[in-house]
Amino acid sequence: xxxxxxxxxxxxxxxxxxxxxxxxxxxxxxxxxxxxxxxxxxxxxxxxxxxxxxxxxxxxxxxxxxxxxxxxxxxxxxxxxxxxxxxxxxxxxxxxxxxxxxxxxxxxxxxxxxxxxxxxxxxxxxxxxxxxxxxxxxxxxxxxxxxxxxxxxxxxxxxxxxxxxxxxxxxxxxxxxxxxxxxxxxxxxxxxxxxxxxxxxxxxxxxxxxxxxxxxxxxxxxxxxxxxxxxxxxxxxxxxxxxxxxxxxxxxxxxxxxxxxxxxxxxxxxxxxxxxxxxxxxxxxxxxxxxxxxxxxxxxxxxxxxxxxxxxxxxxxxxxxxxxxxxxxx
Amino acid sequence: xxxxxxxxxxxxxxxxxxxxxxxxxxxxxxxxxxxxxxxxxxxxxxxxxxxxxxxxxxxxxxxxxxxxxxxxxxxxxxxxxxxxxxxxxxxxxxxxxxxxxxxxxxxxxxxxxxxxxxxxxxxxxxxxxxxxxxxxxxxxxxxxxxxxxxxxxxxxxxxxxxxxxxxxxxxxxxxxxxxxxxxxxxxxxxxxxxxxxxxxxxxxxxxxxxxxxxxxxxxxxxxxxxxxxxxxxxxxxxxxxxxxxxxxxxxxxxxxxxxxxxxxxxxxxxxxxxxxxxxxxxxxxxxxxxxxxxxxxxxxxxxxxxxxxxxxxxxxxxxxxxxxxxxxxxxx
Numbered sequence: 001x002x003x004x005x006x007x008x009x010x011x012x013x014x015x016x017x018x019x020x021x022x023x024x025x026x027x028x029x030x031x032x033x034x035x036x037x038x039x040x041x042x043x044x045x046x047x048x049x050x051x052x053x054x055x056x057x058x059x060x061x062x063x064x065x066x067x068x069x070x071x072x073x074x075x076x077x078x079x080x081x082x083x084x085x086x087x088x089x090x091x092x093x094x095x096x097x098x099x100x101x102x103x104x105x106x107x108x109x110x111x112x113x114x115x116x117x118x119x120x121x122x123x124x125x126x127x128x129x130x131x132x133x134x135x136x137x138x139x140x141x142x143x144x145x146x147x148x149x150x151x152x153x154x155x156x157x158x159x160x161x162x163x164x165x166x167x168x169x170x171x172x173x174x175x176x177x178x179x180x181x182x183x184x185x186x187x188x189x190x191x192x193x194x195x196x197x198x199x200x201x202x203x204x205x206x207x208x209x210x211x212x213x214x215x216x217x218x219x220x221x222x223x224x225x226x227x228x229x230x231x232x233x234x235x236x237x238x239x240x241x242x243x244x245x246x247x248x249x250x251x252x253x254x255x256x257x258x259x260x261x262x263x264x265x266x267x268x269x270x271x272x273x274x275x276x277x278x279x280x281x282x283x284x285x286x287x288x289x290x291x292x293x294x295x296x297x298x299x300x301x302x303x304x305x306x307x308x309x310x311x312x313x314x315x316x317x318x319x320x321x322x323x324x325x326x327x328x329x330x
Numbered sequence: 331x332x333x334x335x336x337x338x339x340x341x342x343x344x345x346x347x348x349x350x351x352x353x354x355x356x357x358x359x360x361x362x363x364x365x366x367x368x369x370x371x372x373x374x375x376x377x378x379x380x381x382x383x384x385x386x387x388x389x390x391x392x393x394x395x396x397x398x399x400x401x402x403x404x405x406x407x408x409x410x411x412x413x414x415x416x417x418x419x420x421x422x423x424x425x426x427x428x429x430x431x432x433x434x435x436x437x438x439x440x441x442x443x444x445x446x447x448x449x450x451x452x453x454x455x456x457x458x459x460x461x462x463x464x465x466x467x468x469x470x471x472x473x474x475x476x477x478x479x480x481x482x483x484x485x486x487x488x489x490x491x492x493x494x495x496x497x498x499x500x501x502x503x504x505x506x507x508x509x510x511x512x513x514x515x516x517x518x519x520x521x522x523x524x525x526x527x528x529x530x531x532x533x534x535x536x537x538x539x540x541x542x543x544x545x546x547x548x549x550x551x552x553x554x555x556x557x558x559x560x561x562x563x564x565x566x567x568x569x570x571x572x573x574x575x576x577x578x579x580x581x582x583x584x585x586x587x588x589x590x591x592x593x594x595x596x597x598x599x600x601x602x603x604x605x606x607x608x609x610x611x612x613x614x615x616x617x618x619x620x621x622x623x624x625x626x627x628x629x630x631x632x633x634x635x636x637x638x639x640x641x642x643x644x645x646x647x648x649x650x651x652x653x654x655x656x657x658x659x660x661x662x
Contacts, residue, residue, distance in 0.1 A: 037629050061626040066633050069582040074572065075379050079623035082375035083366055096485035096574035100496055 028283040030060040031080040032089035032275050033073050037064015040249070040329040041268050045091075047328075048272025060276050070097035077101045081108055087279035091271075092117040111282040115271050118308050124282055127274055127297060127309040129266035132164070134312035136171025138264050139243060143176075143215050146241040146261050150182035151214035154206050156199060156227065156244070158220030160191040165219040172217060186210055193220025193244070196229070203230035207240065218244035224263060228254040248317055248325035255322045262318040269328065270296050270313065345595035345607035348646060353614050360621035367624055374503065378496070380616045381505035382571065383583050383590070384609070385564035388516050389557045390587040391608055395520070396550065397533040397600025398453065398460030400557050404584050405471035406445045407565035410438040411575040412475060414566055415484045423486045431491070439562045445471065446558020450551035475577035485574035495570030505567055512560060517605040525552060533600030589636065590615055593643055614639070 032049055034042045046062040053060035063080070065072035070093045078101060080088050088105050092098050095117050102112050102122035114126040143153060155173065157165040169189055176183050187206070192198040199222055207213055207230065216227040224244040228251065231240050243261045254260045274296040281288065288309070293299050302309045317325060360367040386403050393400040417434030418426045445467060452463050497504045520526035528549040531539040540546045569575050593611035596603030615636060622632040 031626075063623065063626075064629055065582070066629050067582040069578065069580065070572065070576070071382070071568070071580040072582055072629075075619070076623060076629070078375045078379055079620050082369070082372040082620070083624050084371065094483055094572075094574065094576055094579075096483050097572035097576065097579065099485075100492060100571065100573045104496060 027057055027059040028087070028280065029083075029085045030058055030087040030089065030276065030279045031063055031076075031083070031085045032060065032091075032272070033063045033065070033076045033080070034091045035065075035073075035093050036068040037062075037066065040247075042091075044328050044330055045268040045272040048267075048269035049276055050272075051269075052273040052276035056276060056280050058276050058280050060279070062272070068093050070094035073098060074101045077105060081105050081110065085110060086283050087111045087113060089113045089115070089275045089279060090117065091115050092120065095119045098122075111279065113275060113278055113282070115275065118306070118310070120307075123307055125278065125288065125302070125307055125309055127271075127278065127311070129271055129274075129297075129311060129313045130264075131310045131312055132167045133171050135245075135264065135314065136168040137175045138312075138314055139168070139217060139219075139245075140172035140175040142243055142262065142264075143172075143217050143241065144180045144183060146243070147183065147214045149180045152184050152186045152210055152212045153215035153217060154186050154203075154210075154213060155189040156193040156202070156216060156218035156220060156223040157189050157191055158194040158223070160189070165193070168219045169217075172219075186213065192226070193218045193223025196222045196226040199223045199226025200230045200233075201226075203227040203242075204234070207231075207234055207236070214240055216240070216242040216244075218242060218246075220244070221246050221250075224260050225251050225254065228259040232257070232259050246317070248322045248330050251317075252322050252326045255317065255319055258319075262316060264314040264316055265325075265330075266313060267315050268330070344650075345604075346610065348643075348650065349594070349607055349610040349614065352643075353610060353617065356614060356617050356621070360617065360624070364621060364624040367621055372620065372624065374498075376616050376620050377503045377506045379620070380612060381503075381509035382564055382568055382580065383586060383616075384509045384612050385512055385560055385567065386580070386583055387587040387590045387608060387612060388512055388605070389560040389564065391516070391591050391594075391596060391603065391605070392520070392529060392553050393460060393464075393557055394588075394591050394596050394598070395533045395600060395603045396529050396553050397536065398550075398553075399464060399588075400446075400449070400554065401461065401464040401584065402445065402449065402468040402471060403557070403561050403564075403587065404580050405468050405475065405577070406442055406558050406561035407568060408575065408577050408579055409445065409471050409475055409565070410442040410562035411565035411569040411579075412478065412484065412577075413441045414438040414569055415487070415575045418487055419484070424488055426488050428490070431488070435566055438566055439559055442558040442560075442562025442565065443555050444558070446554040446556065446561070447551060449558070450554030453554065454547035454550035472577060479575075479577060483574045483576035487569070487573060491570045492573070495567065495573070505571065508563065508567060512563065513605055513609055516560075519556075520605060525549065529553060530601060533597075533602070535601075586615070586636075589640060593640060595647075 034045060042064055049060050049062050063076045065076060073093055077088060081104060088110050099122050105112055106122055112123045114120045114123045117126050118128060120126055155169050157169050173185060190202050192202045203216060218224045218227055224242050224246040227242040231237055231242060237259045241261045243263045245263045245265050251260055277295050288302055290301050291299055297311045300309050300311060366372055389403045390400055414434040417437050418430055421430035449463050449467050452458060453460050494504055528544050531544055532546055532549055536546055568579055572579060590611045591608055592598060594608030618635055619632055
């Protein structure tokens with residue numbers, strides 16, 4: 001009886017194993033460890049990885065831990081080293097925590113690629129689809145155009161302690177101060193953009209207190225949505241502009257109603273494709289130097305010392321593109 | 331054969347033969363399905379991955395045997411790690427000497443013990459439920475850690491720490507050695523000492539234990555203090571493995587430690603449980619996790635398999651219980 005039960009449980013495990021172990025031997029193999037599995041952003045990335053893998057003949061799999069915990073990423077990378085893949089890709093939760101295990105991977109002769117981890121040392125290359133400067137400035141330019149280059153605007157960030165959001169905000173403010181002196185920032189910046197409700201309340205308060213307020217720049221996925229709702233409630237669509245990066249699926253209706261003017265993001269599916277493309281290049285021994293044309297990144301200017309390849313491949317979210325992006329599940 | 335199983339059962343508990351059998355089956359299946367599973371590299375990788383979860387599970391084990399729970403293990407470990415990191419940074423970060431490391435380890439162990447002792451004292455003297463007390467401690471430690479670090483990570487430690495997290499001695503990974511020593515100490519403590527005996531008695535029936543003259547308050551305090559010390563060891567190990575400390579490291583491991591305890595046959599209501607079956611359960615969980623990873627399976631699928639495995643073990647246990655009863659009746 002016990003043996004029978006063991007057999008049954010074992011059979012289930014084996015079936016689960018065989019279902020996913022369809023792999024060829026001679027193809028270069030690649031494992032890409034992302035922050036967390038099962039969320040739309042990384043589902044889109046996995047789609048890109050699979051697509052490019054099939055196209056280039058690379059056996060590429062994405063490993064998505066069940067929670068955004070660096071300890072789980074370390075474990076996943078150790079398993080990939082044991083598996084003997086040719087390339088490891090990673091989107092780090094915590095750069096510092098991964099350094100020792102990535103060092104181990106490289107010592108084992110494995111090529112290492114990173115995305116959204118510009119500070120990593122033990123990598124062959126890190127690539128970015130958006131530079132801090134470019135991302136902040138693109139939003140600033142769009143806001144200036146919508147506001148006609150003059151008037152008051154307010155700045156939202158996810159939280160005052162999110163380094164990336166604040167770096168974007170700094171870049172945007174510097175750009176506006178230099179190019180559009182007619183625009184003035186009110187308040188310092190508000191750390192509300194990770195919450196729809198707080199963004200909405202803050203936007204309502206700010207509009208009541210500042211009749212001359214013409215625009216919101218919100219870095220943080222919920223900021224544009226919340227500020228957009230506030231503008232909709234006050235029936236000020238077209239009069240007060242809000243823009244920033246947000247989830248297309250969530251903001252689809254507000255964009256179509258003309259409440260959110262738009263924003264920029266980078267495409268996770270493209271990042272997935274670039275992972276595989278660059279992984280194949282590394283395995284083939286291709287040199288990446290200034291002027292190399294990498295599909296998905298364009299002609300690159302790599303920072304050899306920092307091992308960073310930073311590009312600006314932003315995609316626009318607006319009334320025309322929002323449906324297509326939302327259909328990707330983003 | 332029967333005699334051997336009986337001897338093992340008597341010595342290490344009734345769970346061991348079943349778990350060893352299960353482990354053999356799982357290893358055989360993965361050996362067939364994944365060509366690289368039965369390789370030295372893979373066993374090495376598993377041996378490096380298991381210890382941090384293993385130490386945390388041991389820290390969870392004794393409170394569970396005593397009829398409680400320690401939900402604060404992850405954050406106790408991280409706060410202890412932060413303490414060590416802080417001491418190292420005071421002595422120059424990457425330039426800090428071995429003396430600073432020893433001092434930092436002592437401070438970290440002290441902080442872990444203090445966090446545990448506070449929990450133990452509250453549980454023992456106020457009589458609040460351990461789940462409530464350790465939950466409060468977990469929230470406090472997480473908040474404190476996030477306040478002190480602002481959610482960021484601290485890194486930049488001396489390079490001589492790397493061998494502790496990634497080195498090997500005689501082919502055995504150093505983290506594994508630390509874990510094995512801790513497991514042995516825990517085994518001896520539970521089976522050979524007055525404290526261990528008191529732990530089981532309190533877990534079975536705390537009132538009866540008190541009336542029998544056991545010092546239940548002192549024992550409860552000691553249980554949580556030692557659990558805190560072991561958390562600190564796990565925290566120090568995590569620091570050397572990741573070369574950084576952050577309050578969020580290892581968050582996902584909390585419930586897995588409880589899972590490993592229950593798989594190892596520890597009674598959820600306290601009073602029964604041994605170290606060896608829990609270690610075997612940890613090995614099985616690691617084999618399942620690494621095996622599925624080698625096959626390139628979805629991580630969520632491996633979580634599902636762990637759950638399935640827990641249910642399977644419960645059914646097996648029930649069947650074994652029935653068979654045992656039937657045999658007893660026949661003897662009569």
